[in-house]
Amino acid sequence: MKKEKYNVAVVGATGAVGEQMREVLEERLFPVGELRLLASERSAGQFLEFRGKQIRVEVLKEYSFQGVDIALFSAGGSVSAKFAPIAVAAGSVVVDNTAHFRMEPDVPLVVPEVNAQEIARYKNRGIIANPNCSTIQMVVALKPIHDAARIRRVVVSTYQSVSGAGRMAMEELSQQVSALFNGREIKKRKFPHQIAFNCIPHIDVFLDGGYTKEELKMINETRKILGEPSLRMTATTVRVPVFCGHSESVNIETEKKLTAKDVKAILREAPGVLLCDEPEKNIYPMAIDAVGKDETLVGRIREDDSVPNGINLWVVADNLRKGAALNAVQIAEILIRDHL
Numbered sequence: 001m002k003k004e005k006y007n008v009a010v011v012g013a014t015g016a017v018g019e020q021m022r023e024v025l026e027e028r029l030f031p032v033g034e035l036r037l038l039a040s041e042r043s044a045g046q047f048l049e050f051r052g053k054q055i056r057v058e059v060l061k062e063y064s065f066q067g068v069d070i071a072l073f074s075a076g077g078s079v080s081a082k083f084a085p086i087a088v089a090a091g092s093v094v095v096d097n098t099a100h101f102r103m104e105p106d107v108p109l110v111v112p113e114v115n116a117q118e119i120a121r122y123k124n125r126g127i128i129a130n131p132n133c134s135t136i137q138m139v140v141a142l143k144p145i146h147d148a149a150r151i152r153r154v155v156v157s158t159y160q161s162v163s164g165a166g167r168m169a170m171e172e173l174s175q176q177v178s179a180l181f182n183g184r185e186i187k188k189r190k191f192p193h194q195i196a197f198n199c200i201p202h203i204d205v206f207l208d209g210g211y212t213k214e215e216l217k218m219i220n221e222t223r224k225i226l227g228e229p230s231l232r233m234t235a236t237t238v239r240v241p242v243f244c245g246h247s248e249s250v251n252i253e254t255e256k257k258l259t260a261k262d263v264k265a266i267l268r269e270a271p272g273v274l275l276c277d278e279p280e281k282n283i284y285p286m287a288i289d290a291v292g293k294d295e296t297l298v299g300r301i302r303e304d305d306s307v308p309n310g311i312n313l314w315v316v317a318d319n320l321r322k323g324a325a326l327n328a329v330q331i332a333e334i335l336i337r338d339h340l
């Protein structure tokens with residue numbers, strides 16, 4: 001017998017993504033029975049609104065998942081590492097927004113427009129991983145092109161907003177902007193350098209070969225989601241002084257020749273994509289337009305004549321929504337529709 005309502009926990013409810021999770025659950029009329037909002041001691045006693053009611057934020061504990069059907073995690077990798085298995089043991093299905101479980105072979109890594117069929121594999125561990133924000137928006141745009149012409153190589157450069165690094169990072173950008181205008185010293189906590197009026201080519205830690213972990217996440221996750229373990233791909237990820245919305249320059253080479261017109265026709269019909277490509281009217285995707293939208297905006301579509309079958313794209317999405325909260329809730333919607 002199908003349940004009419006599902007008890008949902010949001011772990012990291014006071015964070016930038018947690019806030020969006022609450023909003024998206026409400027907006028999409030997700031059949032929530034009880035909503036449990038979990039965070040650290042720092043937020044204990046705070047009240048947050050859901051469907052017109054004030055809900056008290058509770059401190060995350062081992063016993064927090066009793067009676068919870070679906071637990072949406074976005075409180076950092078170490079919190080997921082410890083508490084996701086506890087939630088599963090208590091009977092919840094976990095949708096995890098951190099990088100902790102993404103590359104484990106028995107954990108599905110899902111973008112519903114691309115590989116919704118993978119959700120069925122949640123039974124292995126009780127966990128479904130939500131990909132990295134930059135990966136999600138890119139694969140939404142790439143999948144229909146891959147299906148039509150088989151992508152052989154991807155070169156991506158990102159322009160990632162500070163909200164991807166959390167609420168404190170957003171405050172850091174505002175404080176730095178105001179400090180600089182008022183001749184005060186800037187404070188640096190979340191970023192290794194001044195982010196105001198700057199671009200920092202460094203997201204997450206540096207690993208072997210000079211790549212950052214964020215860059216390797218994009219490469220490995222894209223291969224896993226597209227089911228192409230040997231896809232040739234390289235990435236450069238950059239933090240820019242934008243509050244919300246990640247932008248990406250994506251260059252691809254396909255096996256079959258596609259014209260720019262072909263790519264536009266494919267993307268016009270693609271699920272989750274909004275084609276914004278009328279350069280003669282100054283219409284192209286921009287972060288400020290993507291904020292609050294569910295779709296991934298794609299434009300600046302051009303043939304790259306420097307290689308036989310090259311295409312350039314500019315891909316933008318709301319990193320807190322499609323890049324995190326919305327993708328997680330879409331996964332939960334399919335879970336309750338087809339599996340729970």
Ligand code: A2P
Pocket residue numbers: 011012013014015016017018038039040041042043044060074075076079165166167168
């Ligand atoms: P809190 O607000 O109590 O610190 P962001 O990504 O915007 O920085 O948000 C991170 C979220 O994860 C916040 O809701 C934060 O709660 C929560 N969080 C961080 N560490 C823990 C922890 N050890 N236990 C529970 N929640 C945590």
